[in-house]
Structure formats: structure tokens, C-alpha cells
Amino acid sequence: ENNNTSDSEVITGTNATREEKAVEIAKKYYEKTYGSTEGIYFTYDSVNGDGRYRVIAGTAGSSSNKFLIVNINTGEVTEK
DSSP states (O other): OOOOOOOSSOOOOOHHHHHHHHHHHHHHHHHHHSSSOOOOEEEEEEEEETSEEEEEOOOTTOOOOOEEOOOTTTTOEEEO
């Protein structure tokens, strides 16, 4: 029996697909906000309890990484 009572996904596909979507949205947000994504890497980190995806944006060896919280259903991004 299926005890999964979560709401149906708006975006279909595997978890990997949704993670890629989150990274894609984060990149677009970063480029729009900071002008360029050159030299920045974007790494999927985790899913928050509320279903939003956490993406890390940073440069190699930097301690000033940004945490971007992405709602893949609305495209909304917030920074932590």
C-alpha cells in the first residue's frame, strides 16, 4: 500500500531532473542579480522541509558562497 500523501508534483520527472531545474533557475537568478555567472559554480545541496531546493553558488576556494533557495514550481529564488 502507498502511504505517500504528498501533493502531486507540478514538474514531472526524476529527482535528478528537478535538481537540474533548480540549478538552472538559480543560475538565471544569479546572472540577473549579479550580472554574470562566469567562474561561479552551482551545486544542488538539498531539499528543504517545505519542498524548496537549496543550491550553493560559489567560486572554488571561496568562503563567500551564496545559498539560493529555489521554488521550482514558481521560479522564485531567495538568498540565505
